[in-house]
Amino acid sequence: MEIKVLKNVLDRNNDQAEKNKALLRKHDLVMLNMISSPGAGKTTILEKTIPELLKTKNVGVIEGDAYTSKDAERLQKFDIPIVQINTEGTCHLDSSSVRSAFEQLDLAQLDVIFVENVGNLICPTGFDLGENIRIAVLSTTEGDDKPAKYPMLFRQAKAVVLNKVDLIPYIHFDKDGFFSDLHLLNPSVNTFEMSAFKETGVDEWINWLKAHIT
Amino acid sequence: MHELTVIENIMNISLQVAEQNNISRISAVNLDVGEMQHLNEQILQHGFDASVKDTIMSRADLKLRWVPVKLKCRDCYHIFEPQNGCYYCPQCKSKDTEIKQGMELTINSIEGE
Ligand SMILES: Nc1nc2c(ncn2[C@@H]2O[C@H](COP(=O)(O)OP(=O)(O)OP(=O)(O)O)[C@@H](O)[C@H]2O)c(=O)[nH]1
Ligand SMILES: [Mg+2]
Ligand SMILES: [Zn+2]
Numbered sequence: 001m002e003i004k005v006l007k008n009v010l011d012r013n014n015d016q017a018e019k020n021k022a023l024l025r026k027h028d029l030v031m032l033n034m035i036s037s038p039g040a041g042k043t044t045i046l047e048k049t050i051p052e053l054l055k056t057k058n059v060g061v062i063e064g065d066a067y068t069s070k071d072a073e074r075l076q077k078f079d080i081p082i083v084q085i086n087t088e089g090t091c092h093l094d095s096s097s098v099r100s101a102f103e104q105l106d107l108a109q110l111d112v113i114f115v116e117n118v119g120n121l122i123c124p125t126g127f128d129l130g131e132n133i134r135i136a137v138l139s140t141t142e143g144d145d146k147p148a149k150y151p152m153l154f155r156q157a158k159a160v161v162l163n164k165v166d167l168i169p170y171i172h173f174d175k176d177g178f179f180s181d182l183h184l185l186n187p188s189v190n191t192f193e194m195s196a197f198k199e200t201g202v203d204e205w206i207n208w209l210k211a212h213i214t
Numbered sequence: 215m216h217e218l219t220v221i222e223n224i225m226n227i228s229l230q231v232a233e234q235n236n237i238s239r240i241s242a243v244n245l246d247v248g249e250m251q252h253l254n255e256q257i258l259q260h261g262f263d264a265s266v267k268d269t270i271m272s273r274a275d276l277k278l279r280w281v282p283v284k285l286k287c288r289d290c291y292h293i294f295e296p297q298n299g300c301y302y303c304p305q306c307k308s309k310d311t312e313i314k315q316g317m318e319l320t321i322n323s324i325e326g327e
Contacts, residue, residue: 003235005321009223009245092216122252123216126319148299151283152250155301155313184300187309 013127016095020102020130027107030213031115033129035153036137038119041163043071044196045137045205046114050078052206057111057213062101064093064118071116081105091123098129112213121146125153133212139164141171144178147185154182159190161205166195217257220319221265228271228324240271242325248281248318274326283316 008014024031034042046061053059060081063072072084083101085093093115105113115131117124136157138146141164147154154160160182168175179191190208194201228243247253255278262276286293287303288310294303302309 001235001237001327002323002325003231003237004323005227005231006323007227007231007321009220009227009319009321011227012223090216090219092219094219126216126251150252151299152252152317155250181299184302187302 010126013095016099017128017130020095020099021132023102023107024113024130024132027110029107029110029113030133031113031129031131032133032135032209033115033117033124033131034135034137035117035121035124035157036119037121037139037142040119040137040139040142041194041196042116042119042137043074045161045163045194046075046116048196048199048202049206049209050075050080050114052202053112053209053213054078054080056210058109060105060110060113062093062098062105062113062115064097064116066090066118081110087118091118091120092127093117093124093129094127095129112209121150121153125150125156133158135159135161137161137163140167140173140175144174144181147178147181151185154189155186157186157189159192159208160186161192161194163194163196165193165201166198217253217261218265220253221258221261224262224276224321225265225269225271227321228274229269231324232270232326237324237326238270240274240324240326242275242277243271244277244279244322244324246279246281246318246320246322248316249283250313250316251319253319270326279322281315281318284314285311286314287311 036042050059063084066087066089069084072082075082083104085097134157136153192205232240266272287308289308290306292303292305301311
C-alpha cells in the first residue's frame with residue numbers, strides 16, 4: 001500500500017522559523033544570519049561592525065559554535081548581550097535553538113541581533129532561523145568558483161561580503177569573474193569587498209546595515 | 215552533515231504517518247530531493263540504514279528522486295532550466311526569475327503493509 005505524504009522534511013524547522021519571525025516583528029527587531037566556511041572572517045567582521053552600530057543601536061549576538069565559546073569571548077569586550085549555542089558537533093543552527101537563545105535575551109531592549117552560524121557553507125543554508133536578512137561571507141582564499149558550487153546559499157543571500165581582499169595579490173582570485181557569476185545567479189544581491197583585517201570596505205557595509213536596521 | 219538531521223525528520227514523519235494509517239511495516243520511503251539541495255546520497259543512504267534499525271522501518275528502502283532546477287520568468291512566464299549558472303530568462307533576458315522547482319526536500323509517499 002502506498003500512502004501519499006507530500007510533507008517537507010524540514011517542516012518542523014520552518015514552522016518554528018515562522019514563529020521566530022513573528023516574535024522579531026513584534027519587537028521591531030532585525031535579525032541577520034551570517035553564513036560562511038570556517039575562518040572566512042565572520043567574527044572579525046562582527047568585531048569591526050558592532051562598535052560602529054553601538055553608537056546608535058542596541059545590538060545582541062547569538063553565537064553558534066560546534067563546541068567552544070571562543071568567538072563569544074572575543075565579543076565580550078563590547079559589553080553586549082551574547083548567547084552562546086553549542087551545537088554539540090552539529091553543523092548548523094536551527095530555529096528551535098535560536099528560539100531558546102531568545103529566552104536569554106531581552107528582545108524589547110534590542111534593535112538588531114547578529115547570528116553567527118556554525119562555520120559551514122552547506123548545512124546552515126537549509127535551516128531558516130526566521131532571520132530577516134541572510135548574509136553570505138566568502139573569503140578570497142576559498143576561490144572564485146564558489147557561487148557555481150554552492151548556488152543555494154549565494155542565490156538566497158541578500159548580501160555577500162567578499163572578505164580578505166587584501167590577500168588577492170598573493171593568490172589567484174578572479175574578482176570580476178566572481179562578481180559576474182554571482183550576479184548571474186542572484187541579480188539583486190548586494191555585494192561588499194572587504195578586508196576586515198585592514199579595515200577596508202567596512203564603511204560601505206555599515207552604511208548598508210544601518211539602512212536596513214531602522 | 216545535516217544529512218543526519220534530515221534522516222531524523224524523515225523517520226519522525228514516516229513513523230507518524232504509518233501510525234495514523236495502521237501500517238505495521240514500512241517498506242519504502244519516496245523522497246523528492248531538489249538538485250539545489252546539497253545532500254550526499256551515500257551519506258543519506260548509510261545514515262538511513264543505520265538509523266532505522268529496531269523500528270518498523272528497519273527494512274525500508276529510501277528511494278530518492280532528484281528534481282532538476284527550474285526557474286520561471288516573472289516578466290514573460292517562460293519556464294526554463296538554468297544553463298551555465300545563469301538565472302536570467304533566456305527568452306526575454308529578464309533578471310526577475312523565481313525558483314519553481316529544485317529546492318524540494320519532500321516525502322512524497324511511504325509504502326508498507
Ligand atoms: N588577511 C586577512 N585575514 C583575515 C581577514 N578577516 C579575518 N582574517 C583572519 O582569518 C582568521 C579567521 O577569522 P575569524 O573572524 O575567526 O573567522 P570566522 O568566520 O569567524 O571563523 P569560524 O567562526 O571558526 O567559522 C583569523 O586569523 C582572522 O584574523 C581579512 O580581511 N584579511
Ligand atoms: Mg567565528
Ligand atoms: Zn522572460
